[in-house]
Amino acid sequence: MSSSSLKEQVYRELSRVTHAISNPKRMELIDVLSQKSFSVEELSREILMSVASTSQHLQVLKAARLVEAERSGNFIMYSISDDSVLHLVFAVKELGFRKIAEIERLISDYKAGKQILESITLDELLVKAKQEKVLLIDVRPEEEYRAGHIPDAVSIPLAQLKKRMAGLPKGKTIVAYCRGPLCVMAADAVKILNEKKFKVLRMEDGYVEWKLKQQYPRNSKRKRGAA
Amino acid sequence: MSSSSLKEQVYRELSRVTHAISNPKRMELIDVLSQKSFSVEELSREILMSVASTSQHLQVLKAARLVEAERSGNFIMYSISDDSVLHLVFAVKELGFRKIAEIERLISDYKAGKQILESITLDELLVKAKQEKVLLIDVRPEEEYRAGHIPDAVSIPLAQLKKRMAGLPKGKTIVAYCRGPLCVMAADAVKILNEKKFKVLRMEDGYVEWKLKQQYPRNSKRKRGAA
DNA sequence: CATCTATTCAATAATTATGTTGAATAGTTG
DNA sequence: CAACTATTCAACATAATTATTGAATAGATG
Numbered sequence: 083m084s085s086s087s088l089k090e091q092v093y094r095e096l097s098r099v100t101h102a103i104s105n106p107k108r109m110e111l112i113d114v115l116s117q118k119s120f121s122v123e124e125l126s127r128e129i130l131m132s133v134a135s136t137s138q139h140l141q142v143l144k145a146a147r148l149v150e151a152e153r154s155g156n157f158i159m160y161s162i163s164d165d166s167v168l169h170l171v172f173a174v175k176e177l178g179f180r181k182i183a184e185i186e187r188l189i190s191d192y193k194a195g196k197q198i199l200e201s202i203t204l205d206e207l208l209v210k211a212k213q214e215k216v217l218l219i220d221v222r223p224e225e226e227y228r229a230g231h232i233p234d235a236v237s238i239p240l241a242q243l244k245k246r247m248a249g250l251p252k253g254k255t256i257v258a259y260c261r262g263p264l265c266v267m268a269a270d271a272v273k274i275l276n277e278k279k280f281k282v283l284r285m286e287d288g289y290v291e292w293k294l295k296q297q298y299p300r301n302s303k304r305k306r307g308a309a
Numbered sequence: 310m311s312s313s314s315l316k317e318q319v320y321r322e323l324s325r326v327t328h329a330i331s332n333p334k335r336m337e338l339i340d341v342l343s344q345k346s347f348s349v350e351e352l353s354r355e356i357l358m359s360v361a362s363t364s365q366h367l368q369v370l371k372a373a374r375l376v377e378a379e380r381s382g383n384f385i386m387y388s389i390s391d392d393s394v395l396h397l398v399f400a401v402k403e404l405g406f407r408k409i410a411e412i413e414r415l416i417s418d419y420k421a422g423k424q425i426l427e428s429i430t431l432d433e434l435l436v437k438a439k440q441e442k443v444l445l446i447d448v449r450p451e452e453e454y455r456a457g458h459i460p461d462a463v464s465i466p467l468a469q470l471k472k473r474m475a476g477l478p479k480g481k482t483i484v485a486y487c488r489g490p491l492c493v494m495a496a497d498a499v500k501i502l503n504e505k506k507f508k509v510l511r512m513e514d515g516y517v518e519w520k521l522k523q524q525y526p527r528n529s530k531r532k533r534g535a536a
Numbered sequence: 537c538a539t540c541t542a543t544t545c546a547a548t549a550a551t552t553a554t555g556t557t558g559a560a561t562a563g564t565t566g
Numbered sequence: 567c568a569a570c571t572a573t574t575c576a577a578c579a580t581a582a583t584t585a586t587t588g589a590a591t592a593g594a595t596g
Contacts, residue, residue: 177326364572
């Protein structure tokens with residue numbers, strides 16, 4: 083009876099962690115926070131939810147020690163507490179993308195609608211970069227680039243792309259990335275550049291995926307984008 | 310609007326996976342199933358829950374594609390569908406053990422009560438086995454041993470330990486393992502053998518941890534057992 | 537120290553999860 | 567094909583989760 087009670091307690095504690103990520107909005111919050119820290123208000127804008135609800139979700143995440151809060155001036159900045167949170171999210175996505183047919187379908191439907199023809203994985207990029215000159219562009223907001231980016235990537239936020247397009251080379255292959263497979267900024271960038279006849283590919287992996295890859299060199303084979 | 314709708318749909322799908330593991334009993338089910346496949350009835354006995362409830366939990370896990378079911382004679386045998394499920398569970402535990410002070414406290418309180426003095430990690434075992442002769446014993450039920458075990462381990466189910474104790478060497482160091490850090494069988498074995506003055510250590514990691522280690526050689530540094 | 541404001545708390549209503557019991561089902565076995 | 571049985575379904579009561587609004591709070595800033 084004491085042994086089963088320990089077991090129960092431990093599993094209850096563990097389920098506090100999984101419960102924290104068992105809500106779509108909280109998952110999205112973690113995904114956004116994986117890029118850099120944000121204030122409650124900024125986050126509420128990112129995930130399209132009221133400030134009070136966002137705050138409540140953040141408190142659930144904080145209670146499970148997935149994020150931590152730090153005051154900075156008038157704002158409270160939330161951030162991911164530890165790389166093990168990134169591993170957890172990575173494992174969830176790995177499983178989600180592999181196993182749940184709906185997601186593959188949703189994403190490829192979306193891509194079909196956006197006419198994203200070609201995408202590339204992180205592995206393929208690393209190979210390609212050795213063979214030919216590749217220009218890697220980071221289309222996330224500049225603050226996220228400043229908080230961390232893939233080596234040799236140039237920051238061209240999506241919002242500025244049209245303005246700065248003229249400075250991009252037509253000869254080189256351009257590879258655009260953003261927050262990762264669930265983010266559409268790179269897809270939008272590809273669409274814009276495609277229309278102007280640039281040689282451009284989308285990379286599904288983002289900075290976080292690159293960072294995790296540094297630590298765990300395996301896993302990274304995800305399927306290519308559909309028609 | 311269509312872009313935010315894709316995002317929402319994808320996160321909703323992902324949360325189906327996390328929701329599936331956000332319940333203590335379901336987490337326990339996955340943990341048990343990580344050892345080998347079981348029927349619904351066996352599982353209901355393992356997790357101390359009615360057959361109907363167990364079945365319902367299993368269906369949630371199946372819907373999220375974490376487990377799969379296969380009929381074998383009169384029984385339906387459930388099993389883990391994919392190694393990525395093990396990775397997910399590993400990531401959850403990694404985070405739980407690292408971040409949640411309560412778990413550390415619970416476990417070390419329990420060990421104090423059981424007078425478990427020494428434990429060893431998988432890494433330490435591998436080093437030790439090179440230096441001196443070590444006898445590795447697997448104290449799980451024999452069927453689980455047959456379904457997979459750490460190389461060179463000998464099967465001595467906890468239930469048979471007292472009977473077979475005479476055949477064990479007093480000179481060698483004995484290392485006992487079971488299902489992993491949340492399982493108490495190895496701890497019980499250590500207690501029994503300690504009383505008979507065997508040189509015995511508990512290893513917290515189990516077969517699953519060993520298997521994952523083959524794939525991802527990092528992470529495995531968990532703290533030692535407390536007094 | 538009073539004002540201002542980002543964040544959190546409280547209360548609510550709607551929705552969803554949980555565990556149980558007892559009946560139904562599907563599939564095997566004699 | 568009839569009897570049997572492991573598993574699943576249905577219905578229920580209880581409990582927990584969710585998003586919202588509006589009020590309270592804590593802390594910075596002038």
